[in-house]
Amino acid sequence: xxxxxxxxAEIADEMRAETDRGQVANYIPPLASVDLGRxxxxxxxxxxxxxxxxxxxxxxxxxSVSKVFGxxxxxxxxxxxxxxRVRQEPSGSAFNSIVQLENENGIPRNPFINAGAIVVxxxxxxxxxxxxxxxxxxxxxxxxxxxxxxxxIDRDVASQEEETGFRNKAxxxxxxxxxxxxNPVDETLAFYFHQCALTMSCRQLAEIGTYLMTGGVxxxxxxxxISTRNAQTxxxxxxxxxxxxxxxxxxxxxxxxxxxxxxxGILAVTPGVASVAVWSPGLNTQGNSxxxxxxxxxxxxxxxxxxxxxxP
Numbered sequence: 001x002x003x004x005x006x007x008x009a010e011i012a013d014e015m016r017a018e019t020d021r022g023q024v025a026n027y028i029p030p031l032a033s034v035d036l037g038r039x040x041x042x043x044x045x046x047x048x049x050x051x052x053x054x055x056x057x058x059x060x061x062x063x064s065v066s067k068v069f070g071x072x073x074x075x076x077x078x079x080x081x082x083x084x085r086v087r088q089e090p091s092g093s094a095f096n097s098i099v100q101l102e103n104e105n106g107i108p109r110n111p112f113i114n115a116g117a118i119v120v121x122x123x124x125x126x127x128x129x130x131x132x133x134x135x136x137x138x139x140x141x142x143x144x145x146x147x148x149x150x151x152x153i154d155r156d157v158a159s160q161e162e163e164t165g166f167r168n169k170a171x172x173x174x175x176x177x178x179x180x181x182x183n184p185v186d187e188t189l190a191f192y193f194h195q196c197a198l199t200m201s202c203r204q205l206a207e208i209g210t211y212l213m214t215g216g217v218x219x220x221x222x223x224x225x226i227s228t229r230n231a232q233t234x235x236x237x238x239x240x241x242x243x244x245x246x247x248x249x250x251x252x253x254x255x256x257x258x259x260x261x262x263x264x265g266i267l268a269v270t271p272g273v274a275s276v277a278v279w280s281p282g283l284n285t286q287g288n289s290x291x292x293x294x295x296x297x298x299x300x301x302x303x304x305x306x307x308x309x310x311x312p
Contacts, residue, residue, distance in 0.1 A: 004051040007302045008041050012053040014298065015039045015280065015291045022282025022290030025262040027164060030157050031061060034264070034281040041278045041295060042206040048219060056202040059150070060279055061157050063261030064095070065205065066137075066198045067117045068212075068234060073140060074111075074120045075230040077127040085123070085180055086116045088237060095244040095287055096167045098174060106178025110241040112259065115171045118181070121192040125183045133191050140225065141198075144208040144218055151200045158190075158197035165193060202265070202277040209267045209275035212257075235269060239307075246286035254296045255306030260288040268296055270305040 016039065026032040040055035074082050091109040093100060100109060108116035124133040134153065142148030172185045181188055200208075210219050216231035217224050226234070238257035243250040250258060256276075258268035264281035266289050276299065280291035300306045 004043055004045065004303075005053070008043065008051060008053045008299070011295050011298045011302075012039060012041060015054075015295055018291055018294070020290070021280070022284055024264070024281050025063075025283060025287070028157070028262070029160050029164075030154075031063075031263055031281070034060070036282050038264075039278075039280045039291060039295075040202040041276070041299075042202040043274050043276050044203075044206045044210050044213075045274045046213065046272060050203060050206070052203050055279065056277075058279075059199050059201050060265060060281070061154060061196075061261075061263040062198050062200060062205060062265045063196050063263040064112070064114075064117070065259050065261040065263075065265050065267050066195045067112050067120070068238065068259045068267065069137060069141060069198075069208070070117060070120045070124065070195050071111045071234055071237070072211075072226050072230070073133075073136060074123045075233065076226060078123060079230070082111075082120070082123065086111050086119045088233075088240075090240050090247055092245055096171070098167070098171055101171070101174055101178075106175045106180045108175075110237060112237060112241045113244065114168055115175060117195075118168065118172050118188060118192050119175065121195065122181050122183055122188040125188050125191050130187050130191055134194055137195060137198075141200075141208055143221060143223075144211060144225075145200070145204045146207060146220075147204070151198070151204055153194050154197045154199045155194075157199070158193045161193040161196060162189065165189065168192065196261075202279045205265060205267055205277035206275045209269055209277065212269045213271060213273065213275045215271070235271065238269070243288050244286055246284070246288050250288070250293060253293065254300055255308045256296065256300065257307075258296070260292070262287050264289045264292060266292040266296065270307065273305060
């Protein structure tokens with residue numbers, strides 16, 4: 001049987017040969033300058049072995065992949081109380097759409113569209129305070145990685161997101177008119193922008209994702225970091241909503257719970273088997289990594305990890 005390392009090396013070779021690489025997110029200046037030629041992939045399996053290829057050790061801005069971790073912290077803080085303020089349904093709309101909020105009384109469809117993640121941020125600011133929420137986020141993530149000190153929030157990226165985040169400000173202010181934002185909008189958005197500015201490598205992202213692979217346990221320490229039920233909830237939402245209005249296509253093509261970000265990263269999880277991170281900065285029209293999606297599709301074709309595949 002071909003090793004995982006050999007498999008992802010073959011996939012990386014295929015991705016290097018691709019000429020259609022998508023477009024970088026040009027509305028956030030630090031992301032607009034990232035080299036389209038970058039590609040990295042990392043897998044951490046259930047035995048703890050790490051398999052990497054390409055630019056898997058290069059740090060990048062994970063952007064909306066971070067919404068998985070914000071959701072985890074919010075579930076730990078308020079558990080099912082979260083669902084009175086954000087729903088659990090696919091949106092069918094773009095990640096920054098404001099259209100549904102008016103018809104649905106300011107309650108976002110799910111925690112992974114921008115409006116939903118802003119509500120999650122508001123809950124965390126209420127629970128921990130602005131600075132405390134940032135510390136809590138880093139304190140949650142770092143013990144999951146082999147080299148925690150290099151995981152950080154890029155303050156310059158956060159600042160530039162704040163300067164260009166007019167749509168997110170509109171979403172937050174609109175939800176506040178319905179009483180679904182409880183803190184000053186500037187404080188809630190400050191945490192949201194800092195969360196999106198989390199920076200790490202593909203390998204670190206795959207390491208962090210292992211708590212979802214194990215049903216809520218940090219495999220490095222044996223510590224439970226989220227309940228089994230809530231870990232399952234996060235994975236279900238990743239499957240249904242993790243790629244915005246491209247989530248259905250991703251589920252069909254890849255068949256794994258996954259979460260994308262406009263920095264070009266994708267975290268995907270095969271429960272009980274592996275945590276996978278891929279990074280390629282060029283995006284498709286839905287704002288998801290073009291080559292990252294293709295690479296994950298090739299990976300499940302090689303490994304059979306698609307969760308909808310019947311056992312042999």
